[in-house]
Amino acid sequence: TPLAAGGDGSAEEVLLSGARLVARSFADALGAALTHTELPDLVVAYLPVTDDVGHELVGLLDPDADLPHAARTRAWELVAAAYQLADDLLGMVVRRAGADDTVVVSADHGMAPVRTTFYPNNVLVSAGLAV
Numbered sequence: 001t002p003l004a005a006g007g008d009g010s011a012e013e014v015l016l017s018g019a020r021l022v023a024r025s026f027a028d029a030l031g032a033a034l035t036h037t038e039l040p041d042l043v044v045a046y047l048p049v050t051d052d053v054g055h056e057l058v059g060l061l062d063p064d065a066d067l068p069h070a071a072r073t074r075a076w077e078l079v080a081a082a083y084q085l086a087d088d089l090l091g092m093v094v095r096r097a098g099a100d101d102t103v104v105v106s107a108d109h110g111m112a113p114v115r116t117t118f119y120p121n122n123v124l125v126s127a128g129l130a131v
Helices: 010-035 049-061 069-096 120-126
Strands: none
Touching: 010 049, 010 069, 049 069
């Protein structure tokens, strides 16, 4: 039973278990790409773990939601665990990056109103990294 329905968090733990599998396979693939002898000029990677967990638990994280303290605490623990997976992967990338490499971290969306528009492809094209 999910936390939102009064459960113990085991349903959300299954979600996090899947996120761990995704992060592990993602780390293996990205690690192999970053250790290849002929690295491409640009490597783009998207890890959906934090986004997936955030979407699933967003109702539990709402400060106005009528939830027991224990459920809210457990939800934040699960979110923290998902972010730790992403942090670990980013750490691996940064450790493997060379002195002349640039690592850019971005998100597919945020939780605040959008007041400007950014077109990353335009930056990549102007830098000669995309066509």
